[in-house]
Amino acid sequence: MNVRALPQGGSCARVVRRWLGLILLLVSGGWSGAQAAAPAEHFENGNTQLAKGQPAEALAAYGQIAPAATSAALEFNRGLAHGQLGQLGQALARLRRAERLAPRDREVDLALRQIRARITGLGWAPSPLGRLLGRLTLNEWAGLAGLSWWAWFGLLLVARTGSEARQLVRGYTVTFGGLAIGFGTLLGLAWWLRVQEPAVIVTQANAAVRISPLDEAKIAFTAHDGAELQLAEERPGWLRIEEPSSGRSGWVSTKFVVRVPVR
Amino acid sequence: MVSSDRSRTALAGARGAGEGRAAGGPVPPACPRARATRFERSSAPLWVALVFALLLPGWAQAAPGFRAELEPDSVGAGEQATLKLIFTDLGDVPPPTLPELPECPASFAGSGRQVSIVNFERSSAIIHQYLLQPKSTGVVDIPALTVEVGGQRYTSDPLKLRVGQGFDQGQLGFLKLVVPKTEFYVGETVPVEVRFYFKHAPARQNPPKLKMEGFTKGKDYSDHLPPETLGGEVYSVYRHVLALTAAKAGDLELGPAEFETLYLFQSRRRRSIFEDPFGGGNEQRQINFSSEVVKLRVSPPPRVNQPSGFTGAVGRFSLDAITASPTNVAVGDPITVRLTVRGRGNFAGLTLPEVPAGSGFQSYPGTNAFEETDVLGIEGVKQFEQVIVPERAGVQRLRLPPFVAWNPEAKRYDQLEPRAIAVNVRSSATAQAQPLGNVPVADHQLGKPSAPVAAAAEVMPVKSNLGTLRAFTPVWVERPWFLAVLLGPPTLYGGVALGQRLRQRARERGPDVRGQREGALAAALAQLGPHATAGRAPEFFLALNQALQEQLALTLGGAPGTFTEDVVAARLVPRGLAAEEATRLHTLFETLAQARYSPITSQTALVALAESARAAVAALRALEAQR
The missing domain is CATH 2.60.40.10 (Immunoglobulins)
Known part of the structure; x- marks a missing residue:
C-alpha cells in the first residue's frame, strides 16, 4: 500500500474540504475568542468615556456589546450615562433593569432613588412590602418555593414507606410543608406585586397619551419624561397605559416609551 | 478586673464574756438572749402572781414611780439595744435628756403609753425609748437617771449594757x-x-x-x-x-x-x-x-495630639450613616443633615461638630436623640439632625468636621469623619434640577465645580466589573416547565399512593382469598346433606349459615358473617336477583333466625332446606357470573 500516493480527484476534493474546514474552525474559534473578549473591552471603554464626562461616547461603547445580553453593571452604567445626558426616562429604565438583575445592590437602589427624586411630577415608588419582597428576584423566590415543595413531597413519600419512617421524618415533613406553603405564598405575593408595578417608562418629554391608538386621536394627557406607567393593553405600535398616581389612562406610542421586563 | x-x-469586736452567744451553722444563728430575766424564764411565776393579784385586792396596785430598763441588756457587735424610761402614774412626762455616753451613742426612738388594769385598779405609764448603738465591745455603764416631776425627784437604778463580739x-x-x-x-x-x-x-x-x-x-x-x-x-x-x-x-x-x-x-x-x-x-x-x-x-484624656474638635467624648464609637436631603437646592434653601453614631461609652460628651466658617455652608443648632441598646445606657445609637444652608451656587462638597472621641481601650483619639456629600446648589430656586445625590465623593472629584450635569458621573461610582452577561428571559413562573416541576411531586406522590392502594386491594381480593372461600363454601354445602339425613339440626344450620355467608361474600365482596337479610332487598335485587330467589333467600334467613330458638329437627324438612340452600347458592353464582 502506497501511503504517499497522490490523492485522486474525489479524494483531493475531500482533502481540500478538510483543510478548509480546519481553517474555518480555527478562524471561527479565534473570532469567537475575540468576540468573548470584546464585551469587557467595550465595557471598559465605555467606563473610560463616562469618567471623562462623555456619556454619549460611553453609551456608544456600551452599545457595541451584544444587545441581547446584559448585566447589572452594564445596565447601571448605562443608566448613569443617560442620567448625565438628562435622559431621565432612559436612565430610569436602565436602572430598573439593573435592579431586576441585582435586587440587593445598594448602589443601584441609591441611584434609583436619586433618579426618581429628579423626575418631576407625582412619581411612583414601590410599597414597603414590595421593597421587602424585591430583595429577592422572582426566580430566587421560585427556586426556594420549588425546592421546599420537592423536599416536602419527598418526605411525604418517605413517610409512606412505613410507620417508623413516618415517625422519623414527621418533624421535617411539617417544617418543609410550612416552608413550601410559606415560600409559595411569598412567591405568589411577589409575583402579584411585580405584575402590578408600572412596567412602562416614558422616555420623551411631554409624551402624548391619546384616547385611542391612532396618531390622529385626541390627546388625553401628556406624560413627562421618566413617568412610570402601568401597562393595561398592548397593540402593535401602541400601549394602553394607566397612570398609577392619577388613574388616568390612554394610548401611547411605543416610540415614546420603553418597557421594563418583569423578571 | x-x-x-x-x-x-x-461592727466587729471582741466577744463579750459570758454572753453565751452562738454563731454559724447551716441555719441562721440564734440570737443570744442572756438578757432574759428570771421572771421571763418561766411563765409559772407569772401565773402565781396573777392568782395573787386576783386573790389579794389592792396588793398589786402600782404606785407612781420611774424606772429604766434595757432590752436586751447584752448585745453583739453591730447590734442595738433599747433603753426604756418608764414613768408610771406621773402624767405626761416629756422625754428627758440622757447623759453623754461616749462609747454608746443614744438616739430618741419615740414614746408610748401603756395602760394596765390590775385588780380593778387602773395605772398608766409613759415609756420613752432610746436606741443605744455601742461602738465597741465591753460593758457600757448607764448611770442612774434622776428626773423631777411635780416637784418630786425620782431616780432609776444604774444599768449595764454588755457588748460582745456577736456572731461571725x-x-x-x-x-x-x-x-x-x-x-x-x-x-x-x-x-x-x-x-x-x-x-x-x-x-x-x-x-x-x-x-x-x-x-x-x-x-x-x-x-x-x-x-x-x-x-x-x-x-x-x-x-x-x-x-x-x-x-x-x-x-x-x-x-x-x-x-x-x-x-x-x-x-x-x-x-x-x-x-x-x-x-x-x-x-x-x-x-x-x-x-x-x-x-x-483617674486621668484626663491626654492633651498631646488632642484634636481640636474634642468635646469630652470618651468611648468607642463608629459613624453609622450620614444623609442629607435635599441635595439639589437653591442658595439659601435648608438642607437637613442626619448622622447616626453608635458605640459604647459616654454619649453625653458626643456633640455634633459645627460646619467651619468659609465652607460655603451655614449651620444651625441641631437636635439629637439617644437610643440605648443596653440596660445601663452605656451602649446605644445617637442620632443627630442639623439644618445647613448653602451660601453659594455650584456643585458644593458638604463635609462636616469629624467627631472626636478618646478611645480608652486603644488609648488614642478616634476621629469619625463623615463622608462628603455632594450638593448641587443653584443660584436661584427656578434653576433646572440637575442629577446629583447624597453620595460620597472623593476630594479630587470635586476640585473644580463644573457644569452640574458633568458632576453626575463623578458622584456616582461607575461599576467596573461587567459581571456575567445574560439575556432577559421570562421568569420561571411564566414558563411551562416550572409548572411541570411543581406538578411533579404531587403527581409522583399520587402515583405511589395509588399503586400502594391497588396493591393492597389486590392482596385483599387476591386468588388465595377467593379460593379459600370457594373451598369453605363447597365444604359447607357438602355437609348439608349428611347432617340433614342424620337429623343433626345444630350442625346442619351451622353449615347452612356458613354456606350462605361464604357465597354472599363471593358475590358481593366483603367478609363472610357480615351479611344479614337486608342485603337481599338492598343489594341483590337491584343487581337482578329474581323475585323467586329473593323469596327463597328471605325464607332461608328467617329459618336460620328461627333455628336459634326452635330449630327444625324434622329430617324431611332439613333435606328440603338443604335443597333450597343449594338452589339459592346456584342463583347467587348465576348473579355473580352476570357481573
Missing part, C-alpha cells in the same frame, strides 16, 4: 466591689458591680449604697448571678450594677459599698406566755455588710 477582699463586718457575720455572706479596671479617664463610663455573696438570704434588703466621690452615677439594675463555690462553700450571688462616669481626675477611692439587710433569727430565749403564747418565735436583726475600698486613678 479588680475587686475588694472579703468584706469586713460593719461572714457566716451569712459578704460584700464585694467589682470594678473592671483601676485606671480611668475623665468622662469614661464603666459598669461597676456590687456583689453580695450569701449563704442565707436576708428577709429584706435595701439597694447597696456606694461611696463614689468623683464619679457620677448613671443607670443601675440588680439581678442574680449563678451560685459560686468559694473556699468549698456554695454562695448565692446578688448583684447590683451601676454605670459610673469619672467626673474628675486624681487618685480616687470607690467604696466602701454598704448593704443593709434584715435577717430573721430563731430566738433561743423562752418568751413569756404573754409575749408568745405558743413559745419560740423569730426576731429581726438589721445586719450591715460593707465592702473594701477600691483605689482608682
Whole structure:
C-alpha cells in the first residue's frame, strides 16, 4: 500500500474540504475568542468615556456589546450615562433593569432613588412590602418555593414507606410543608406585586397619551419624561397605559416609551 | 478586673464574756438572749402572781414611780439595744435628756403609753425609748437617771449594757466591689458591680449604697448571678450594677459599698406566755455588710495630639450613616443633615461638630436623640439632625468636621469623619434640577465645580466589573416547565399512593382469598346433606349459615358473617336477583333466625332446606357470573 500516493480527484476534493474546514474552525474559534473578549473591552471603554464626562461616547461603547445580553453593571452604567445626558426616562429604565438583575445592590437602589427624586411630577415608588419582597428576584423566590415543595413531597413519600419512617421524618415533613406553603405564598405575593408595578417608562418629554391608538386621536394627557406607567393593553405600535398616581389612562406610542421586563 | 477582699463586718469586736452567744451553722444563728430575766424564764411565776393579784385586792396596785430598763441588756457587735424610761402614774412626762455616753451613742426612738388594769385598779405609764448603738465591745455603764416631776425627784437604778463580739457575720455572706479596671479617664463610663455573696438570704434588703466621690452615677439594675463555690462553700450571688462616669481626675477611692439587710433569727430565749403564747418565735436583726475600698486613678484624656474638635467624648464609637436631603437646592434653601453614631461609652460628651466658617455652608443648632441598646445606657445609637444652608451656587462638597472621641481601650483619639456629600446648589430656586445625590465623593472629584450635569458621573461610582452577561428571559413562573416541576411531586406522590392502594386491594381480593372461600363454601354445602339425613339440626344450620355467608361474600365482596337479610332487598335485587330467589333467600334467613330458638329437627324438612340452600347458592353464582 502506497501511503504517499497522490490523492485522486474525489479524494483531493475531500482533502481540500478538510483543510478548509480546519481553517474555518480555527478562524471561527479565534473570532469567537475575540468576540468573548470584546464585551469587557467595550465595557471598559465605555467606563473610560463616562469618567471623562462623555456619556454619549460611553453609551456608544456600551452599545457595541451584544444587545441581547446584559448585566447589572452594564445596565447601571448605562443608566448613569443617560442620567448625565438628562435622559431621565432612559436612565430610569436602565436602572430598573439593573435592579431586576441585582435586587440587593445598594448602589443601584441609591441611584434609583436619586433618579426618581429628579423626575418631576407625582412619581411612583414601590410599597414597603414590595421593597421587602424585591430583595429577592422572582426566580430566587421560585427556586426556594420549588425546592421546599420537592423536599416536602419527598418526605411525604418517605413517610409512606412505613410507620417508623413516618415517625422519623414527621418533624421535617411539617417544617418543609410550612416552608413550601410559606415560600409559595411569598412567591405568589411577589409575583402579584411585580405584575402590578408600572412596567412602562416614558422616555420623551411631554409624551402624548391619546384616547385611542391612532396618531390622529385626541390627546388625553401628556406624560413627562421618566413617568412610570402601568401597562393595561398592548397593540402593535401602541400601549394602553394607566397612570398609577392619577388613574388616568390612554394610548401611547411605543416610540415614546420603553418597557421594563418583569423578571 | 479588680475587686475588694472579703468584706469586713460593719461592727466587729471582741466577744463579750459570758454572753453565751452562738454563731454559724447551716441555719441562721440564734440570737443570744442572756438578757432574759428570771421572771421571763418561766411563765409559772407569772401565773402565781396573777392568782395573787386576783386573790389579794389592792396588793398589786402600782404606785407612781420611774424606772429604766434595757432590752436586751447584752448585745453583739453591730447590734442595738433599747433603753426604756418608764414613768408610771406621773402624767405626761416629756422625754428627758440622757447623759453623754461616749462609747454608746443614744438616739430618741419615740414614746408610748401603756395602760394596765390590775385588780380593778387602773395605772398608766409613759415609756420613752432610746436606741443605744455601742461602738465597741465591753460593758457600757448607764448611770442612774434622776428626773423631777411635780416637784418630786425620782431616780432609776444604774444599768449595764454588755457588748460582745456577736456572731461571725461572714457566716451569712459578704460584700464585694467589682470594678473592671483601676485606671480611668475623665468622662469614661464603666459598669461597676456590687456583689453580695450569701449563704442565707436576708428577709429584706435595701439597694447597696456606694461611696463614689468623683464619679457620677448613671443607670443601675440588680439581678442574680449563678451560685459560686468559694473556699468549698456554695454562695448565692446578688448583684447590683451601676454605670459610673469619672467626673474628675486624681487618685480616687470607690467604696466602701454598704448593704443593709434584715435577717430573721430563731430566738433561743423562752418568751413569756404573754409575749408568745405558743413559745419560740423569730426576731429581726438589721445586719450591715460593707465592702473594701477600691483605689482608682483617674486621668484626663491626654492633651498631646488632642484634636481640636474634642468635646469630652470618651468611648468607642463608629459613624453609622450620614444623609442629607435635599441635595439639589437653591442658595439659601435648608438642607437637613442626619448622622447616626453608635458605640459604647459616654454619649453625653458626643456633640455634633459645627460646619467651619468659609465652607460655603451655614449651620444651625441641631437636635439629637439617644437610643440605648443596653440596660445601663452605656451602649446605644445617637442620632443627630442639623439644618445647613448653602451660601453659594455650584456643585458644593458638604463635609462636616469629624467627631472626636478618646478611645480608652486603644488609648488614642478616634476621629469619625463623615463622608462628603455632594450638593448641587443653584443660584436661584427656578434653576433646572440637575442629577446629583447624597453620595460620597472623593476630594479630587470635586476640585473644580463644573457644569452640574458633568458632576453626575463623578458622584456616582461607575461599576467596573461587567459581571456575567445574560439575556432577559421570562421568569420561571411564566414558563411551562416550572409548572411541570411543581406538578411533579404531587403527581409522583399520587402515583405511589395509588399503586400502594391497588396493591393492597389486590392482596385483599387476591386468588388465595377467593379460593379459600370457594373451598369453605363447597365444604359447607357438602355437609348439608349428611347432617340433614342424620337429623343433626345444630350442625346442619351451622353449615347452612356458613354456606350462605361464604357465597354472599363471593358475590358481593366483603367478609363472610357480615351479611344479614337486608342485603337481599338492598343489594341483590337491584343487581337482578329474581323475585323467586329473593323469596327463597328471605325464607332461608328467617329459618336460620328461627333455628336459634326452635330449630327444625324434622329430617324431611332439613333435606328440603338443604335443597333450597343449594338452589339459592346456584342463583347467587348465576348473579355473580352476570357481573
